[in-house]
Amino acid sequence: MVTIKDIAAMANVSRSTVSRVLNNSGYVSEEARKRVEEVIEQTGYVPSGYAKSLRTKQTKVIGVILPTIQTETPSRVVTGLGRELSKHGYQILLANTDHDKEKELEYLDLLIRQVDGIVLIATNTEPEIMEKIKSIPLPLVMIGQETEKVMCVTYDDYHVAREITAFLIQKGHRRIGFIGVDETDRAVGYMRKKGFFDEMQAHHLAVEEAWVEKCVFDIYSGHEAMKNILNRSIQQPTAVFAVTDRLAIGAMSYLKEQGLETPQDMALVGIGASELSQYVDPPLTTVDYKNESAGEEAAKQLLAHIQGKEYQKKLVLDYRLILRDSV
Template sequence: MDINQIAQMAGVSRATVSRYLNDGYVSQEKRAAIRRVIEKTGYVPSQHAKTLRTGKTNVVGIIIPKINSASVSRMVAGITPVLNAAGYQVLLANTDNNASREVDFLRFFSEKNQVDGVILIATVITDAHREAIAALPVPIVVLDQDVDCCSCVFQNDYEAMREVAGVALRTSRRPAYIGVFEDDVAVGQMRRRGFLDACAEAGVEVPERAMRIAQFTVDSGYEQAEALLEDYPELDGIVCATDAIAYGALTCLREYGHRVPEDVVVTGIDDSEISQIVTPTLTTVHHPYKTSGDAAAKLLVGFMTGEEYVPRKLKMGYEVMTRNSTR
């Protein structure tokens, strides 16, 4: 059964059936005739033919910074059901925290015309990103960074860090901080600023040697904690930009014989599954990653189905999870 046979049986032209299938104008009478034939024959238009007719791929690309990440996984878990329910397949493009590969994939999706929309789970936004986003022929939503060049959904990193650092500062007077590189505005700059403002509010001074930069890994958290114990041995708290960094700090403190939380308090951000499994359990922040993925996908579906592309920004709430690594 194909479109020509449908046309013949309904007594209309092939073009009319095509317009019917693609929601174009068809008179009420012909519309009824075509609907009767389609119902009788059980005809389902093939996806391939539909793509050729409509120029739509029914595919959405999600660019992700890494695959083995609790937060990324939760965002994708929020995105996927929304897109699937709207009839889109989802393909993931993994950049392994390499920002230039994000730009490559943006260009790849543009050039190949392979997708109807893009969600970029962003780490840094460079000029090359902005150019590639501007050149994208399909709608895009940026997730997890506050950007001006297009619609975005992001976490309240500043307030979240200020509040969880406040929990550490209940008992810590000589806190240290392990952050990430500042090109990442959300995790690098916003969380760092939240920590420093919390310290200022608490009347606590933080010397330069108490501030370290780590990668997004457990091992790197371990190394930076070790360096802190060397450079700032009087520390009584380690506030970490992420849970993974905090796991490294916890392991290091244990190996060097410091008790947590008695001698040193530790905090993270992410509320990853492991945060309730480590000893002691980790005080951290729950960001609604899954809900933010759901929200980004709903925005994108709106844009892909004809809603006017008016850029918008959505800042999510958060919850501090106070556990046994603080007092």
């Protein structure tokens, strides 16, 4: 492998001069610069990243910890992150936890000495992880979950839930079911649920226990939830609010199996604006969270922090209701 030393020898200058050319720093004569650049061109020399990092304490790499890249939310966020980071010469080191909380901790430790900053697409806010996060001596931004003393880019899950619930009510629905997820996921599990119940209560509408289901994050789980709701309820709801599109689509597939029509027999809403949502039949009413922007914003704030510039500690992003035929 060709090193800076070789380039220096071949161009008849010192390593220092080559380094100056490489980094466009200090004084270099046109003549010397040209010679060095030619040699670099000829040899296809690329500086060693780790040698550079060792000296400069900068890796130009951002670690991204996420639960999966198989669903649209994280993959969109990563796309946004990548787009913004690459503009500034940063790269992404991917740490996929596969929904394993242990690994989240492991990766945090592992990344510490390899990256300049960390983006955490979080799924839970348990104390153990929160403590670990606060102990990380590195700029870190959490996406999707709000926590004290940590940089966060979040969505307004509570008001989204209220708004979409209000929309169902406005459409005339009085008996509304709810398909949620575990509340250890504070944003998706707790806040969306709270928004739903608060809005229902504000309209003096009761929510029967039989109409409420807790799922994991997959389509089949939504299918089962709808089955449970229908089989268990004495008086059935006329609409169901599912906290993710995938759950709503699972629910819809069960309705279809039973020969029930959406929205006539049962209206449905989801959250996420997944690609699926517009191609199911009928197209699903949902909320666009603009995940790519979230990624871009997170990257911007993180880079600002790294570069010692001013940055926003908390950022709550905008959203957009997408009204389609499922209601």
